[in-house]
Amino acid sequence: xxxxxxxxxxxxxxxxxxxxxxxxxxxxxxxxxxxxxxxxxxxxxxxxxxxxxxxxxxxxxxxxxxxxxxxxxxxxxxxxxxxxxxxxxxxxxxxxxxxxxxxxxxxxxxxxxxxxxxxxxxxxxxxxxxxxxxxxxxxxxxxxxxxxxxxxxxxxxxxxxxxxxxxxxxxxxxxxxxxxxxxxxxxxxxxxxxxxxxxxxxxxxxxxxxxxxxxxxxxxxxxxxxxxxxxxxxxxxxxxxxxxxxxxxxxxxxxxxxxxxxxxxxxxxxxxxxxxxxxxxxxxxxxxxxxxxxxxxxxxxxxxxxxxxxxxxxxxxxxxxxxxxxxxxxxxxxxxxxxxxxxxxxxxxxxxxxxxxxxxxxxxxxxxxxxxxxxxxxxxxxxxxxxxxxxxxxxxxxxxxxxxxxxxxxxxxxxxxxxxxxxxxxxxxxxxxxxxxxxxxxxxx
Amino acid sequence: xxxxxxxxxxxxxxxxxxxxxxxxxxxxxxxxxxxxxxxxxxxxxxxxxxxxxxxxxxxxxxxxxxxxxxxxxxxxxxxxxxxxxxxxxxxxxxxxxxxxxxxxxxxxxxxxxxxxxxxxxxxxxxxxxxxxxxxxxxxxxxxxxxxxxxxxxxxxxxxxxxxxxxxxxxxxxxxxxxxxxxxxxxxxxxxxxxxxxxxxxxxxxxxxxxxxxxxxxxxxxxxxxxxxxxxxxxxxxxxxxxxxxxxxxxxxxxxxxxxxxxxxxxxxxxxxxxxxxxxxxxxxxxxxxxxxxxxxxxxxxxxxxxxxxxxxxxxxxxxxxxxxxxxxxxxxxxxxxxxxxxxxxxxxxxxxxxxxxxxxxxxxxxxxxxxxxxxxxxxxxxxxxxxxxxxxxxxxxxxxxxxxxxxxxxxxxxxxxxxxxxxxxxxxxxxxxxxxxxxxxxxxx
Numbered sequence: 054x055x056x057x058x059x060x061x062x063x064x065x066x067x068x069x070x071x072x073x074x075x076x077x078x079x080x081x082x083x084x085x086x087x088x089x090x091x092x093x094x095x096x097x098x099x100x101x102x103x104x105x106x107x108x109x110x111x112x113x114x115x116x117x118x119x120x121x122x123x124x125x126x127x128x129x130x131x132x133x134x135x136x137x138x139x140x141x142x143x144x145x146x147x148x149x150x151x152x153x154x155x156x157x158x159x160x161x162x163x164x165x166x167x168x169x170x171x172x173x174x175x176x177x178x179x180x181x182x183x184x185x186x187x188x189x190x191x192x193x194x195x196x197x198x199x200x201x202x203x204x205x206x207x208x209x210x211x212x213x214x215x216x217x218x219x220x221x222x223x224x225x226x227x228x229x230x231x232x233x234x235x236x237x238x239x240x241x242x243x244x245x246x247x248x249x250x251x252x253x254x255x256x257x258x259x260x261x262x263x264x265x266x267x268x269x270x271x272x273x274x275x276x277x278x279x280x281x282x283x284x285x286x287x288x289x290x291x292x293x294x295x296x297x298x299x300x301x302x303x304x305x306x307x308x309x310x311x312x313x314x315x316x317x318x319x320x321x322x323x324x325x326x327x328x329x330x331x332x333x334x335x336x337x338x339x340x341x342x343x344x345x346x347x348x349x350x351x352x353x354x355x356x357x358x359x360x361x362x363x364x365x366x367x368x369x370x371x372x373x374x375x376x377x378x379x380x381x382x383x384x385x386x387x388x389x390x391x392x393x394x395x396x397x398x399x400x401x402x403x404x405x406x407x408x409x410x411x412x413x414x415x416x417x418x419x420x421x422x423x424x425x426x427x428x429x430x431x432x433x434x435x436x437x438x439x440x441x442x443x444x445x446x447x448x449x450x451x452x453x454x455x456x457x458x459x460x461x462x463x464x465x466x467x468x469x470x471x472x473x474x475x476x477x478x479x480x481x482x483x484x485x486x487x488x489x490x491x492x493x494x495x496x497x498x
Numbered sequence: 499x500x501x502x503x504x505x506x507x508x509x510x511x512x513x514x515x516x517x518x519x520x521x522x523x524x525x526x527x528x529x530x531x532x533x534x535x536x537x538x539x540x541x542x543x544x545x546x547x548x549x550x551x552x553x554x555x556x557x558x559x560x561x562x563x564x565x566x567x568x569x570x571x572x573x574x575x576x577x578x579x580x581x582x583x584x585x586x587x588x589x590x591x592x593x594x595x596x597x598x599x600x601x602x603x604x605x606x607x608x609x610x611x612x613x614x615x616x617x618x619x620x621x622x623x624x625x626x627x628x629x630x631x632x633x634x635x636x637x638x639x640x641x642x643x644x645x646x647x648x649x650x651x652x653x654x655x656x657x658x659x660x661x662x663x664x665x666x667x668x669x670x671x672x673x674x675x676x677x678x679x680x681x682x683x684x685x686x687x688x689x690x691x692x693x694x695x696x697x698x699x700x701x702x703x704x705x706x707x708x709x710x711x712x713x714x715x716x717x718x719x720x721x722x723x724x725x726x727x728x729x730x731x732x733x734x735x736x737x738x739x740x741x742x743x744x745x746x747x748x749x750x751x752x753x754x755x756x757x758x759x760x761x762x763x764x765x766x767x768x769x770x771x772x773x774x775x776x777x778x779x780x781x782x783x784x785x786x787x788x789x790x791x792x793x794x795x796x797x798x799x800x801x802x803x804x805x806x807x808x809x810x811x812x813x814x815x816x817x818x819x820x821x822x823x824x825x826x827x828x829x830x831x832x833x834x835x836x837x838x839x840x841x842x843x844x845x846x847x848x849x850x851x852x853x854x855x856x857x858x859x860x861x862x863x864x865x866x867x868x869x870x871x872x873x874x875x876x877x878x879x880x881x882x883x884x885x886x887x888x889x890x891x892x893x894x895x896x897x898x899x900x901x902x903x904x905x906x907x908x909x910x911x912x913x914x915x916x917x918x919x920x921x922x923x924x925x926x927x928x929x930x931x932x933x934x935x936x937x938x939x940x941x942x943x
Contacts, residue, residue: 127883128875132828165868327815328882330824357882358869370772370812371819379775383577423610424803424886426914427921430573437773437802438572441869442887469871476872 055089056451057082058099062110062417064090065431066407067393070385072432080110082413085226085451090409103453105417108445109431111388112407113172113194113414114361115395118261118299118320118349120178122150122158124165125472125479126354135267135329139491143354148486149479155180157471159187162359164463166350167193169360169441170416172449175297175320175349175399177234177261179488181217188229192454192462194414196399197221198234198261201249202489203242211248218256228450230258230401235291237263238282239270240489246289259295259400262286265308266300267331273492283308292317295400299349301339302332309335313343318398321390322351323367329355336372337381347398348390360441365391369436384432413451419443500526500533501896503544507555507862509535510876511852512838515830517877525555527858530671530896535854548898550862553890554876556833557852558617558639558859559806560840563706563744563765563794565623567595567603569610570917570924571799580712580774584936588799593931594924597628602916604632607804609908611795612638614805614886615861617894620742620765620794620844622679622706624933626662633674637899637907639859641844642666643679643706646694647934648687656693663701673895675703675846680736682708683727684715685934691734704740704845707731710753711745712776718937728753737762740845744794746784747777754780754787763790763843766835768812769803770796781817782826792843793835805886810836814881829877858896864888 059080066073081089081099096102123143130142150158155178166174173194178184181199188195199214201207214233222231233253235241241249253260265271265282274282283304286292292315299320301312312319319334326333336346348364350356368390369382396405403412418439420426425434425443447455454462504525511518526534526544541547568588575587595603600623611619618639623629626644633640644659646652659678667676678698680686686694698705710716710727719727728749731737737760744765746757757764764779771778781791793809795801813835814827841850848857863884865871870879870888892900899907 125872126874127870127872128878131875131878131882132825134824138824161868161871168868324815327819328824330818330822330826332822333819353883357878360869367812367815370769371816373775374772374778374816377775377777379579379583379773380577381775421914423606423613423910423914424805425572426606427570427572427917429571429921429925430576433573433576433802437576438798440885440887442885465868469866469868472872476874480874 055081055083055099056101058094058096058102059105059110059417060096060102062105062108063431064110064407065435067385067389070383070389072385072388074431080415082451085413087407087409087411087413090407103446107421108417109420109435110407111170111416111418111435112392112405113416113447113449114170114391115347115399115405116166116171116174116350116359116361117297117347117395117398118322118351119162119174119176119359120352121162121174121176121359122155122178122184123352123354124162125154125158125475127357129480130354135331136491138329138355140487144487144489144491145482146480147488148483149481150180152180152183154475154479156183156187157468157475159184160191160463160468161472162353163187163191163193164460164465164468166359167191167447167454167460168444169362170418170444170447171359171361172414172416172447173395173399173404175261185221185229189225190462192449192452194228194404194449196230196232196401198232200234200236201245202236202240203245207245211252215252215256218258222258226450232259232261234261238274238285239492243278243285243289246286246291250290250293253294259297260291261297262291262299264298264301265303268303271303281305281308283311287311287315297398300326301334302326304335309339309342309344312339318345318347320347320349320398321368322349322356323364323371324358325351325355327367333371336368337376345394345397346390347395361391362436362439362441366436384436388432388436414449416444417446419445500528500544501546502527503539503541503547504550504555504862505541505547507550507553508876509555509852510880512830512834515828515834517830517833519876525860527896530858532852532854532856532858535852548891552866553862554865554880555852556615556861556863556880557837557850558861558892558894559615559836560792560844560850561611561616561619561795561804561806562742562792562840562843563767563796564607564619564621564804565797566607566619566621566804567600567623567629568797568799569607570599570603570920572802574925575799580776581936583774583800585932589932589934590927591925592933593928594926595625597625599920599924600625601628601632602913602920604629605636605908605913606917607798608632608636608638609905609910609913611804612636612892612899612905613889614807615863615889615892616804616806617859617861617892618840618844618849620706630666630674634670635907637894637897639673639849639894641675641677641846643677645679645681646690647681647685648690652690656697660697660701663703667703677704677706679706683719683730684937688723688730688734691731691736695735695738698739704742705736706742707736707744709743709746710748713748716748726750726753728756732756732760742843745771746779747771749780754784754789757784758788763792765792765794765843766813767794767796767801768809768816770800772812774800778816781813782821790839790842791835792840806836807881807884807886811881829881833877833881859894861889862891864890
């Protein structure tokens with residue numbers, strides 16, 4: 054018996070960057086995995102069926118870099134440069150956060166992601182105990198990393214992060230994984246980075262870090278360490294374990310070669326990077342060098358949304374413009390960044406694809422809309438015309454998390470109420486307190 | 499008695515680029531105009547009331563450059579450069595279009611626009627007799643221009659366009675206006691452009707044209723005419739009447755000064771221009787020189803959507819990146835491009851604003867969503883978080899065109915059926931026939 058049979062979906066598959074659609078196929082799911090994709094599978098073989106007539110089945114989208122709980126600060130820091138964004142607004146306000154706030158903020162962000170067809174998120178934040186609870190309840194797949202900064206309590210942070218890996222890595226039948234999360238080379242000393250790398254090696258997990266977000270960070274790194282942030286990270290041993298680097302907007306050809314040689318994946322968050330005016334990774338050059346480039350949303354305080362198709366669309370449009378070439382970043386390649394490349398970036402086998410043997414992480418997307426019809430090209434409709442609201446149904450690990458736009462694992466009205474009740478307290482300033490300080494030398498660029 | 503009373507909306511207003519919200523205000527409408535905005539207007543004074551609790555009332559969005567019927571070709575020409583897009587795909591396929599096709603394609607595009615909060619469109623296409631019928635029925639506000647190309651029948655085209663102005667300019671109580679629509683300096687000879695300018699002057703209307711879309715067009719113009727497309731247009735007298743120029747991506751400082759001196763407005767269509775890799779107008783420089791910059795969708799064959807908030811978001815993100823400055827194109831300024839600046843570009847007084855005396859063109863937007871909450875900043879939520887699907891209700895000229903996501907003037911299921919029935923015929927190639935030819939010299943750039 055199948056656990057679930059999705060019936061008569063148009064199944065989008067992407068092979069070698071080329072999208073194709075299997076029309077009106079059934080998708081059979083057993084034990085969290087896709088076990089058959091074929092037309093006319095007998096519904097008598099399934100415990101549960103789900104009609105998907107007229108819907109496009111797509112691999113669940115992968116958000117490769119997020120601070121999900123920052124949904125709480127969506128819209129508080131608009132039209133300001135990065136140093137003011139960090140030092141003037143976000144890091145002071147984040148001192149207000151309790152674990153309970155982080156729990157509700159994460160649920161809000163996960164609700165938004167599920168509604169947008171995202172089935173897996175690489176989350177980088179603090180109060181991870183609260184976050185993992187939200188992830189468990191929501192049914193979302195997640196790669197979690199507890200953020201570590203240098204400071205007086207860095208030893209405690211490191212031991213807390215180690216303990217978190219030991220407790221949660223592989224939990225929920227491997228729906229939850231945990232890596233180490235050093236914040237960045239500009240907020241962590243080289244010696245702390247070395248200790249983090251050592252810990253990751255001992256635990257057999259990877260690291261998730263921010264790298265080379267701005268030109269000023271690179272200049273600062275050259276002045277302080279005599280080498281780029283990419284080299285600082287490599288020298289600390291962070292690339293000797295599986296490594297996922299976010300942003301990586303400002304890199305030399307040598308940096309790109311280093312990333313490629315060590316198999317370091319890059320999570321580009323184009324909306325945030327454009328909005329803050331800090332620069333967007335040279336995606337084409339990285340891909341040509343063999344670097345895996347995936348897509349992320351960053352936090353909603355800079356990105357405003359957790360919509361990975363929007364990120365994909367933005368990055369393709371931007372690269373076509375920057376290269377003056379409409380042929381670059383074709384639709385299949387771009388959709389792959391949001392799916393298969395995300396899986397490779399997180400080093401998570403069996404997600405990001407719709408095929409037999411894969412984990413049953415998928416979304417069903419409505420295409421009978423005024424903005425997607427006529428449907429000459431379903432993959433183009435998905436990338437360039439669809440809205441998150443067109444996502445009809447979402448399945449993660451074989452479990453239906455949203456059906457016909459209704460969330461089944463998250464009590465959205467309650468989440469919205471809890472979040473609204475927190476706004477006033479969360480936006481009050483507490484004197485000069487900040488969770489960290491963005492280096493002044495960079496602020497003065 | 500008021501004709502319509504919108505009750506308890508949060509009313510977004512933008513003054514000098516600064517957004518503000520009047521909380522829970524009523525909007526009273528009489529004779530197609532807003533006659534009062536105040537809290538607690540007595541419903542007894544209104545023939546009809548519309549509850550807008552929790553909804554953000556915004557000025558109707560203005561699409562300043564569109565080929566609406568090209569919804570029919572959404573997705574047929576993806577990831578191809580502009581010369582192949584024109585000569586290889588679009589212009590051959592457009593020979594298949596009958597006026598009836600254009601009618602249904604326009605209705606489809608108008609349905610999408612209304613669903614996205616667009617209340618006015620500047621449309622540039624052929625078979626305008628069919629288009630005006632769709633506009634009439636839909637209740638949309640429109641500035642129409644019948645496209646003119648040079649060719650053996652240019653005299654007939656010109657006289658047809660003149661007749662169309664005479665018949666329709668100011669129709670439907672001034673909900674429909676008509677300008678002249680010479681296609682571009684690369685498809686119209688200078689002598690034809692002069693005759694178009696002369697006709698517009700005689701009729702007392704403006705012109706809507708494509709200008710300087712690509713660097714190759716500028717080079718071609720310099721080689722052929724010894725001056726830029728902007729100068730060609732000015733020399734032909736096109737700027738002696740109200741003028742709206744689309745794209746205008748490649749301009750010199752002298753070109754910008756010319757546009758400013760003649761009050762020529764520019765409709766930027768960032769999604770198309772990025773997607774085709776052809777370049778995006780230097781929006782900041784133009785605005786600093788005093789040029790009115792507005793936003794358009796172009797046709798769906800290149801833009802894929804008719805979503806003007808998406809265009810606004812794209813342009814702001816791109817300018818912040820290009821200027822390396824998060825402060826440029828702030829939210830209020832950006833929203834103004836999609837509203838008040840659109841009104842100025844179309845030289846249409848009384849639209850693009852929510853204030854007493856203005857035409858009653860507005861949209862009510864749902865903000866109680868997982869992707870917009872918490873609502874720290876409603877204007878930011880609108881620009882950076884909302885989706886077209888969040889538009890709940892749309893009013894044009896005091897008439898409700900969409901209520902709670904249901905279109906009231908367009909039979910959407912029938913439109914989708916009619917369009918689907920046309921796909922096969924519309925995508926068949928008819929030998930070497932094209933509606934025009936994109937110049938070879940540009941194709942070889």
